Amino acid sequence: MRDRKRTFKHLTKNDRLRIERWLRRGLKPREIADRLRVHISTVYRELGRGQYERLNGATWEMETAYSPDIAEAKYQAHLREKGPELKIGKDHELARYIEETILEKDCSPAAVLGYALIQGRKFRTSVSVATIYSYIKKGVFLHITQEELPRHGKKKQGYKKVKTKKDQARASAGESIENRPEEVVERKVFGHWEMDTVYSRKSTTTKALLVLTERKTRQEIIVLIPNRKAETIVKALDALERKFGAVNFRKIFRSITVDNGSEFAAAEELERSAVNKTIPRTKVYFCHPYSSWERGSNENVNGMIRRKHPKGTDFSKVSAAEIARTEAWVNSYPRKILGYMSSEIMFRQCLRELGIAA
Incomplete structure (x- = not known):
């Protein structure tokens, strides 16, 4: 991961239009992430969200492309499905803090709450470690999945060192x-x-x-x-x-x-x-x-x-x-x-x- 500080924001419709334009210019996901100042995993998930198949008029073959309209529609549907019914749904500051801390500091949900405690951070909503794990597993967060967690969110296995x-x-x-x-x-x-x-x-x-x-x-x-x-x-x-x-x-x-x-x-x-x-x-x-x-x-x-x-x-x-x-x-x-x-x-x-x- 690069040392450059990134802002953990939810992508806007304008961001999606910019992504479409940059893709047409041949920019790679890493370059797009740098320009938007977001984590590269955010870009990859966004590309998956807006992916669709279309016919290439020059080759008459089907190809995969990105649509900002499709991505925006799925994003809004995601908010309707996940946001209102969850404790964290109306506390976007807490959601951003959790995402930023896990991705930038490479830490667990327990450590996220630890950082908040020692930094004296206060949020409108309080969540437990188990709740954060549950949200990640359900796909509530847009920028993090279990893949970003230590051991991918799995419990620690026993360790045995063989001796002669x-x-x-x-x-x-x-x-x-x-x-x-x-x-x-x-x-x-x-x-x-x-x-x-x-x-x-x-x-x-x-x-x-x-x-x-x-x-x-x-x-x-x-x-x-x-x-x-x-x-x-x-x-x-x-x-x-x-x-x-x-x-x-x-x-x-x-x-x-x-x-x-x-x-x-x-x-x-x-x-x-x-x-x-x-x-x-x-x-x-x-x-x-x-x-x-x-x-x-x-x-x-x-x-x-x-x-x-x-x-x-x-x-x-x-x-x-x-x-x-x-x-x-x-x-x-x-x-x-x-x-x-x-x-x-x-x-x-x-x-x-x-x-x-x-």
Whole structure:
């Protein structure tokens, strides 16, 4: 999606006449969307709404064309059928806000209400998350369908990460998750993280993402790494330690929980400070084999990352700048579990409480 800001308006009869004129000039849907300053999906739906078959007088063959009159008639019929009987029918400001937020911010109906809450937006009509989903499914909105929703509006499926026998044996290389302090489990104390990798191929020699999730605030750190080798993961933590400073790193990263993948096999090196090798910088705990749910925060955010970088993504073709934008999007996303505050706001607040400049 382009960064250019678009106005989410319902197309007028004049807009439809302009679309017809531009199509005759050979403009593509993307160019029309840019000129109207609307989302491209709006143009595609409009073209479908005004589509009809006609005879080409030059070739004497049937062809598909667009009629602004047909599109306008269907639009007015849509308003008569959907508008008056629905709560949102007379609150066009709310309808536009829902459409704009879902399309521009790539978020769910729950997050839409979260954005409205933290922004202090007031509307004439109040709707629930379930109601928004219902409206989208029924086709009430002109600019959004289930295709624009996360997972296309389907419920989240369970995730299972397959481990080999070699992975199972590796659990003894580090401290078991069973020995984590209660404060880690309860998520009441800041500074306890989960760490995982996101990748597309089985090989450990291809580019991947190193993902760290702070358990209390759900703050994300996403790093593009050249491979998933154990020494690469250690170097990535070394870089983070230098970025935050050794003293601050120990305050921010009190513990890190990982699975038993080979990329996390160097437990001692992960724990040892790169600045002062005589002291530990963090404590690493290992999950039980076949237990990805023990890193629930990681798994949940990995699903968000996949919305921007679907399975099969070749990370060698993804830039660090793109990953930075994904990280910013995740951390600015309003979380229901945080009272619709974003992870970024919560994280900065915790840093200030530790006396660390946010």
